[in-house]
Amino acid sequence: MLDPASLAGQPHTAAADRQVIEGPSVQTTERVVELRRTIHRRPELGFEEHETQALVERELDAIGIEHRRAAGTGVVGIVRGGLPGHVAALRADMDALPVTERTGLPFASEIDGKMHACGHDAHTAMLLGAARELYAMRERLHGTVVLIFQPAEEGPGGAEPMIAQGALDDPKVEAIAMLHVDPRLAPGEISITPGPVNASTDELFVTVRGKGGHGAYPHTAVDAIPAAGAVVLALQNIAAREIDPLKSGVVTIGTIEGGYRNNVIADEVRMTGTLRAHESEVRDGLEARVRRIVENVAAGYGASAEIRLVRGYPPVINDAKLAESFAQYMRECSSLRVERLAPTMGGEDFAYFAQRVPAVHVRLGVRSEGAGSVHPGHSPLFRIDEAALPCGVQTLVAFAVAAGAGDIHIIPAIHKP
Ligand SMILES: [Zn+2]
Numbered sequence: 112m113l114d115p116a117s118l119a120g121q122p123h124t125a126a127a128d129r130q131v132i133e134g135p136s137v138q139t140t141e142r143v144v145e146l147r148r149t150i151h152r153r154p155e156l157g158f159e160e161h162e163t164q165a166l167v168e169r170e171l172d173a174i175g176i177e178h179r180r181a182a183g184t185g186v187v188g189i190v191r192g193g194l195p196g197h198v199a200a201l202r203a204d205m206d207a208l209p210v211t212e213r214t215g216l217p218f219a220s221e222i223d224g225k226m227h228a229c230g231h232d233a234h235t236a237m238l239l240g241a242a243r244e245l246y247a248m249r250e251r252l253h254g255t256v257v258l259i260f261q262p263a264e265e266g267p268g269g270a271e272p273m274i275a276q277g278a279l280d281d282p283k284v285e286a287i288a289m290l291h292v293d294p295r296l297a298p299g300e301i302s303i304t305p306g307p308v309n310a311s312t313d314e315l316f317v318t319v320r321g322k323g324g325h326g327a328y329p330h331t332a333v334d335a336i337p338a339a340g341a342v343v344l345a346l347q348n349i350a351a352r353e354i355d356p357l358k359s360g361v362v363t364i365g366t367i368e369g370g371y372r373n374n375v376i377a378d379e380v381r382m383t384g385t386l387r388a389h390e391s392e393v394r395d396g397l398e399a400r401v402r403r404i405v406e407n408v409a410a411g412y413g414a415s416a417e418i419r420l421v422r423g424y425p426p427v428i429n430d431a432k433l434a435e436s437f438a439q440y441m442r443e444c445s446s447l448r449v450e451r452l453a454p455t456m457g458g459e460d461f462a463y464f465a466q467r468v469p470a471v472h473v474r475l476g477v478r479s480e481g482a483g484s485v486h487p488g489h490s491p492l493f494r495i496d497e498a499a500l501p502c503g504v505q506t507l508v509a510f511a512v513a514a515g516a517g518d519i520h521i522i523p524a525i526h527k528p
């Protein structure tokens with residue numbers, strides 16, 4: 112529950128006078144659908160979002176919103192309100208995935224092997240819709256809204272270069288929100304969860320080395336295959352026996368390859384995997400545990416192991432007070448149903464924004480049997496119910512309005528280094 116005493120300073124607006132946040136105009140909704148389909152037809156991978164960037168810039172120009180480029184294919188737009196207030200940012204990602212679309216939709220991907228299978232087309236279109244609505248109300252808007260269109264969320268990561276190029280600094284952002292489409296919820300439903308919502312995503316590369324030989328004379332060789340098999344099984348012990356069962360951690364080996372043919376003893380097996388956690392303590396622990404198990408189990412088989420860990424995105428942690436207060440605000444001021452879904456072990460590079468300023472990651476319901484929107488993100492059959500698009504615009508506008516007016520929990524201009 113929201114504790115009003117914990118809010119920094121006095122809200123600009125008494126609860127009774129708060130604006131009821133309506134959905135966007137029919138024209139804005141139609142425009143968002145059109146933009147989303149245009150982007151959907153022309154998916155672009157991370158840091159190749161040139162057409163999408165040009166579309167975003169054209170749309171901001173048409174509305175009358177000032178903008179600049181950042182991180183190569185990213186765009187930062189600014190809407191300046193006519194009334195004093197806070198600086199809120201809204202972030203959308205723009206990149207697609209290397210997936211071949213099989214939805215059969217009339218506006219399906221025209222580019223073989225690329226697809227907006229995670230809904231970033233919808234995220235970009237909804238932020239453009241919110242931009243249109245916010246600009247239209249700019250005279251009655253408190254504060255400033257920074258519109259962040261970032262590239263390469265699916266990798267290698269566009270959030271960090273956007274931040275490095277001042278996306279949060281000019282003007283100094285005090286709170287930030289994002290939407291992600293979610294097929295666990297229906298249109299009209301959103302989820303706002305305080306604390307961790309996404310996990311860290313570290314990559315693991317393991318090579319187990321033995322000594323090659325003839326398949327008929329195993330005693331003359333060191334077989335890397337049983338050593339690697341034992342390593343894979345032993346790694347399961349981490350999640351099963353070593354992590355506090357009330358905390359979250361995942362160790363997945365995703366690929367394994369090695370060997371030459373049926374009668375040759377493999378000298379080497381290579382594996383890759385992903386390590387996930389919500390808390391830095393668990394995250395750091397996973398790394399140490401993986402090293403200990405891989406090295407010692409391989410040694411037990413007379414083999415050796417080389418381990419390389421590449422740190423990926425940190426976990427996304429929603430600011431508890433900001434998330435609680437925004438959830439409460441949406442319950443009071445909008446017609447949307449506000450849920451509180453459990454966190455997932457998926458990753459999101461919004462984590463970097465959330466490390467710098469108080470942040471909230473909002474899940475937007477897009478599931479409907481009727482629209483065939485039942486497949487998970489990253490599936491070649493992934494699709495959304497477009498009835499969700501105005502709900503997303505409404506949520507983004509509400510965040511900007513509420514944060515600008517100080518109607519949700521804002522700590523003025525704190526920036527972590
Ligand atoms: Zn994705």
Ligand SMILES: [Zn+2]
Nearest residue numbers: 229230231291
């Ligand atoms: Zn995504």
